[in-house]
Amino acid sequence: MPLWKPDPTFYASPRDAVSAPPEKLAYVAAFDPTSQGPDAVLVLDADPDSAAYGSVVGRTELPNTGDELHHMGWNACSSALCPYAPHPHVERRYLVVPGLRSSRMYFVDVKKNPTSPEIAKILEPDELSKRAGYSRPHTVHCGPEGLYVASLGGANGHDGPGGIALLDHDSFEVLGRWEVDRGPQHLAYDAWWHIAHDVLVTSEWGTPSMIEDGVVGELLLGRRYGHAIHFWDMRKRRHVQRVDLGDQHQMALELRPAHDPTKQYGFVNVVVSVEDLSSSIWVWHRENGAKDGPWTATKVITIPAEPAPESALPPVIQPFGAVPPLVTDIDLSVDDRWLYVSCWGTGELKRYDVSDPFHPVEAGSVRIGGIVNRTPHPSAPDVPLSGGPQMVEVSRDGRRVYVTNSLYRSWDDQFYPDGVGAWMAKLDSSEAGFGFDPRFFPNGDDFGGLRVHQTRLQGGDASSDSYCYP
Amino acid sequence: MTDGSLAALVALGAFHGLNPAMGWLFAVARGLQERSRTRVLEALPAIAAGHAASVGAVALLLTLTRSVVAAQAVAVVGGVALVAFGLWRLLSKRHFRWVGMRLSLRQLAGWSFLMSSAHGAGLMLLPVITASGSAQGLAHAHGLGHAAGSAVSAAVFVTGVHTLAMFVTAGVIALLVYDVLGLTVLRRAWLDLDRVWAVALVGAGAFALATV
Numbered sequence: 001m002p003l004w005k006p007d008p009t010f011y012a013s014p015r016d017a018v019s020a021p022p023e024k025l026a027y028v029a030a031f032d033p034t035s036q037g038p039d040a041v042l043v044l045d046a047d048p049d050s051a052a053y054g055s056v057v058g059r060t061e062l063p064n065t066g067d068e069l070h071h072m073g074w075n076a077c078s079s080a081l082c083p084y085a086p087h088p089h090v091e092r093r094y095l096v097v098p099g100l101r102s103s104r105m106y107f108v109d110v111k112k113n114p115t116s117p118e119i120a121k122i123l124e125p126d127e128l129s130k131r132a133g134y135s136r137p138h139t140v141h142c143g144p145e146g147l148y149v150a151s152l153g154g155a156n157g158h159d160g161p162g163g164i165a166l167l168d169h170d171s172f173e174v175l176g177r178w179e180v181d182r183g184p185q186h187l188a189y190d191a192w193w194h195i196a197h198d199v200l201v202t203s204e205w206g207t208p209s210m211i212e213d214g215v216v217g218e219l220l221l222g223r224r225y226g227h228a229i230h231f232w233d234m235r236k237r238r239h240v241q242r243v244d245l246g247d248q249h250q251m252a253l254e255l256r257p258a259h260d261p262t263k264q265y266g267f268v269n270v271v272v273s274v275e276d277l278s279s280s281i282w283v284w285h286r287e288n289g290a291k292d293g294p295w296t297a298t299k300v301i302t303i304p305a306e307p308a309p310e311s312a313l314p315p316v317i318q319p320f321g322a323v324p325p326l327v328t329d330i331d332l333s334v335d336d337r338w339l340y341v342s343c344w345g346t347g348e349l350k351r352y353d354v355s356d357p358f359h360p361v362e363a364g365s366v367r368i369g370g371i372v373n374r375t376p377h378p379s380a381p382d383v384p385l386s387g388g389p390q391m392v393e394v395s396r397d398g399r400r401v402y403v404t405n406s407l408y409r410s411w412d413d414q415f416y417p418d419g420v421g422a423w424m425a426k427l428d429s430s431e432a433g434f435g436f437d438p439r440f441f442p443n444g445d446d447f448g449g450l451r452v453h454q455t456r457l458q459g460g461d462a463s464s465d466s467y468c469y470p
Numbered sequence: 471m472t473d474g475s476l477a478a479l480v481a482l483g484a485f486h487g488l489n490p491a492m493g494w495l496f497a498v499a500r501g502l503q504e505r506s507r508t509r510v511l512e513a514l515p516a517i518a519a520g521h522a523a524s525v526g527a528v529a530l531l532l533t534l535t536r537s538v539v540a541a542q543a544v545a546v547v548g549g550v551a552l553v554a555f556g557l558w559r560l561l562s563k564r565h566f567r568w569v570g571m572r573l574s575l576r577q578l579a580g581w582s583f584l585m586s587s588a589h590g591a592g593l594m595l596l597p598v599i600t601a602s603g604s605a606q607g608l609a610h611a612h613g614l615g616h617a618a619g620s621a622v623s624a625a626v627f628v629t630g631v632h633t634l635a636m637f638v639t640a641g642v643i644a645l646l647v648y649d650v651l652g653l654t655v656l657r658r659a660w661l662d663l664d665r666v667w668a669v670a671l672v673g674a675g676a677f678a679l680a681t682v
Contacts, residue, residue, distance in 0.1 A: 002563070006660050012653035081656060083496035084573075084581065087565035089662040145567035170563040196503055196571045235570040262503055468571065469502050469653050 006088035009459040010078045011396075013469045014259035014334045017078065020396040023457040024050075025057075025114055027095060028424065029069035030450035033409055038062050039069045040450060041097060041108055043115050044424070044442065046400075046457070054426070054440035056447065058115040062106060063122075067099025068409055071454045073140025074464055075107070075147070075169055079195060082468035085144040094120060095456060096147060096172075098137035100408075101212070103128055105137055105149075107172050114458065121172050129155030131174040132165035136208055139190050141466070146175065150191035153208040160207040162188025179232075183239030187226040190254055193234060195466045196261035200232040201284070203252045203268055214410040215316065221274060223247040229255070229268055229284060231295050243297050245282060248275045252282075256332040256339070256463070258357075262470045265357050267339055268297070269327045277305035277320060279327035281341065283357045300360050303327060306346050308372045316414045323371045326415070328407055329391050333398040334462050338363070338429065344388040344407055345415065347373050349427070351434055364434045368425060369405060371415060377425060379438040386421040387412065393455040394429075394462035401427040401434065406451035422447045424455070475598045479628060482594050483635025486521065487643065489663040490656065491566070492589065493517035493582050494640040498648050499571065510648050511641075516575040518637040520582025521591065526629035528592025532599050533621035533628075541600065545682045548596040552675025555590050559668035589664065590671060595628060597674045 011017035024047040031039040043058030062069075075094035080087050093111040098104075103125035110117045128134055134151035141148045147167035154160045163185070164178035179185075189205035204226020205211060210219055219225060227249045231241045245252055249270040257266030265285040272279060281301035287294045305322040313323065326345030332338070332354070339360060341350040347370020352360040367375040374384035387405030394401050404424045406412055412420035423443035427434050456464060486492050497517060501510035536544050566588045573581060586592070647655060 002662060002665065004662050004665075006657055008657065010657070012656050016654055016657075082571070083490075083499040084568045084571060085566055086491045086495065088656070088660060089665075090563075143569075145569055196499075198570050198572050262505075469499055 003089045003091060006081065007076065007090065007092050009092045010081050010088055011465070012078070012081050012467065014336070014467050015470070017334050017396045017460070017465065017467065018398065020459060022046075022397065022400070023395055023459055023461070025458040026402060027072065027110065027117070027456045027458070028404060029072050029097065029453045030447055031067065031069045031409065031453065032065065032449065033412070033451050035066040035068075037449070038065055039067045039099070041069070041072075041095065041117055042447065042450070042452070043117065046426075046440075048439070055442055058117065059448070060108060060117045060119065062119070064099075064102065064104060066102055067104055068101035069097060069453060070100035070408070071139055072097045072456050073147070074142050074456070074460065075172075077142040077460055078465040078467050079142055079144045082144040082195065087144075092460065096140045096149075098140065098149065100136055100138060100152075103135040103137060110458075123172065123174065127174050128165055132177045133158075134163060134165050134177070136162070137165070138188075139192075141192060142169065142464075143193075143195075147172075148178065148191060150188055150202065152188050152205065152211070159209050160188075161186040162207060164191055164202070178237055179239070180237040181239055183230075184242055185230045185239055189226065189252075192255045192257050192266075193466065194257055194261070194264050194266075195234075196468055197264055198234040199264070200234045201255050201257065201266065202230045202232065203255050204228055205251055205253060211408070212410060214414045217316070220250055220272075223250060223274060225250040226252055227270070228252065229297065241295050243284065243295050245270060245297060245299075248273050249280060250274055253328065254330050256330055258336045259332070259334050259462075259467060260336055260470055261467055263336070264291070267330055267332060267354070267357070269330045269341070271326055271328055272324050277322055277324040279303045279325040279343065281327070281330060281339070281360070285357075298358065300358060301341070301352065303341070303343060303350070306372070312372045314371065314415055314417045317371075326388075331392045331394050331401075331462055333394050334396050335398060338394075338398065340392045340394060340401055342389040342392050342403065344390045346370050347375050347385075347388040349389040349392065349401075349403060351429065366427065366435060368436075369423075377423070377441045377443075378436050379441045380443075385423060386416045386419055387423065389425070391454045393457060395457055396460060396462065398462070399429055401429050402455045402457070403427070404452040404455060406453050409451070412451065420451065422451050424452055472601070475601050476631065478598050479631045480635040482598070483632040484639040485663070485667075486586070486591055487636040487639025489667075490660055491664065492521065492585060492591070492636075492640070494644040494647070496578070496581070497640070497644045498653070501648050502653075503571070507645075507648060510644050512575065513578060514637065514641050514644060516579040517582040517640065518633055520579040520584075521586045521636055522629055522633040523579075523583045524586035525592040525595065525632055526625060529595050529599070529625040529628045530622065532596060533624045536599065537621040542682055545600050545678050548600070549675045549678035549682070552593055552596060552671050552678065554675075555593060556668045556671030556673075556675060559590065560665065560672065589667065593671060594674060595632070597678050599624075599628065600678060
């Protein structure tokens with residue numbers, strides 16, 4: 001049923017969104033690492049006043065196996081208020097949940113019963129391949145005129161190119177391939193936009209054959225994984241420019257554009273440099289700070305590898321004698337002030353003040369997990385932890401930060417061969433600093449044998465919504 | 471033209487001006503993006519022009535038809551069209567889709583034309599024009615002679631009054647929101663006017679049919 005007033009979770013501007021009430025529930029994409037049982041959307045209690053705070057209070061199992069849930073998105077978000085295609089009387093109601101391995105997509109109703117989501121629709125893999133020519137759906141973003149689903153792979157016998165499928169946001173049918181002219185773009189991963197500038201940005205990981213059985217050493221050392229970002233004309237759906245970060249910078253993944261729609265910059269993380277195993281964060285921007293014209297990218301953060309004895313390293317990185325930080329996710333607070341950086345290899349979550357995006361200032365760091373360190377959580381100081389901070393999500397008000405520890409099934413097994421485990425942690429963040437909330441640490445059996453990947457917060461979060469007004 | 475139909479024309483224009491989806495919100499967005507009131511102001515005529523083109527096309531069609539077809543037939547066909555369009559707007563979840571914030575003023579006028587047309591903005595002129603007597607009657611008031619010419623002048627008059635009301639309302643609200651209220655007001659005050667409009671279309675169509 002349409003609403004008479006705009007959905008209360010929609011905000012015109014990031015300034016308004018910061019005043020959003022705290023989330024009471026968190027939704028987490030979880031998958032069965034054996035592929036024998038079903039994956040699930042888990043519901044976590046995030047209300048500190050609740051007796052069940054920090055525990056799994058809901059679990060919606062999916063009717064198939066081997067989906068490998070990964071990222072999720074909303075059917076509608078604040079972009080519904082955008083002036084050119086306004087429709088704010090729809091509900092933010094469905095989580096769009098792609099299976100990264102199966103290419104199946106689920107639409108899960110979280111409104112009817114928020115702690116017991118119901119599957120409203122299933123889109124079988126052939127819908128995506130037949131209508132859009134893509135597979136391995138990954139990122140979902142709610143645009144004012146449809147759902148954008150960035151997909152890693154091609155279809156119908158083709159490994160690539162990956163690209164964006166456009167879905168109708170009412171019927172959830174696949175409308176088709178988004179790109180009219182893809183230019184040199186072949187590899188895909190993330191997609192997001194500068195919505196008020198009609199600019200779409202995409203990043204690069206690899207095609208399914210390059211990633212599904214784990215990272216391939218020859219491809220990595222041969223510098224064959226993605227190392228560029230692409231800029232597109234969102235109206236014409238045409239490729240505009242490819243910005244190469246340099247082929248030593250392997251895997252350019254998460255795109256975090258400024259939420260302020262008047263700005264044209266954003267952050268992207270590079271997982272690993274094949275020269276020194278460092279990770280890096282880049283800011284993309286127009287050349288010379290102009291309003292139009294060519295794009296470029298500047299490296300603003302470098303996080304070095306940490307030396308480690310060979311015996312402490314898994315075979316995949318043993319020859320290097322160091323543990324790479326492996327920055328696999330970053331997240332930008334809605335006020336564009338703080339950038340959170342997950343170092344999945346070294347087991348560290350860093351926070352940077354990016355008020356000046358070109359000169360980030362480190363403003364806090366916590367250690368948890370890590371290939372070598374195995375740092376425990378403060379509330380269970382005797383339990384060494386596998387995995388590291390991976391997907392990181394920030395609440396709209398910027399005060400709470402959630403992290404989960406799984407990257408991707410086959411990669412988990414390579415970097416944490418003795419078991420990546422499963423845990424989720426929450427941190428409180430303020431001007432003064434940030435640190436773990438000792439009361440929020442669901443782990444291990446709490447997840448019923450599943451690994452946990454992305455978190456989506458009830459009502460929206462820092463990476464779910466875009467705004468058309470400053 | 472009766473006072474009642476004139477008032478109805480103005481009210482319809484004001485209603486369209488009030489609706490954020492019909493353009494003032496776009497004008498405000500353009501202003502906020504560049505922190506410039508000039509951008510708000512220059513957008514409004516373009517939006518009004520697009521609206522006028524959409525409404526004017528319907529008005530012309532109606533007045534020309536009325537000048538050659540029996541009033542009864544126009545009322546019946548028009549009434550059915552109104553009810554059908556209103557029901558479709560009411561029951562369909564589809565909304566106007568467009569991609570792009572950075573439009574030239576010409577493109578903005580085009581956007582406004584399409585938005586108004588998808589909304590059926592001109593359709594409500596049917597009961598107004600039907601109620602205002604024959605096209606000749608309308609035209610005599612303006613001192614014009616033959617049927618086609620009078621139909622055109624009637625359409626221009628109707629469109630002009632309607633658009634002026636729309637333009638003034640949209641302009642006042644745009645400036646009020648830009649300078650005083652801010653966009654937080656949207657969360658509280660943006661009623662689903664499209665649904666109100668759909669119901670009104672159905673009602674007006676039904677009324678036209680009932681009074682044939």
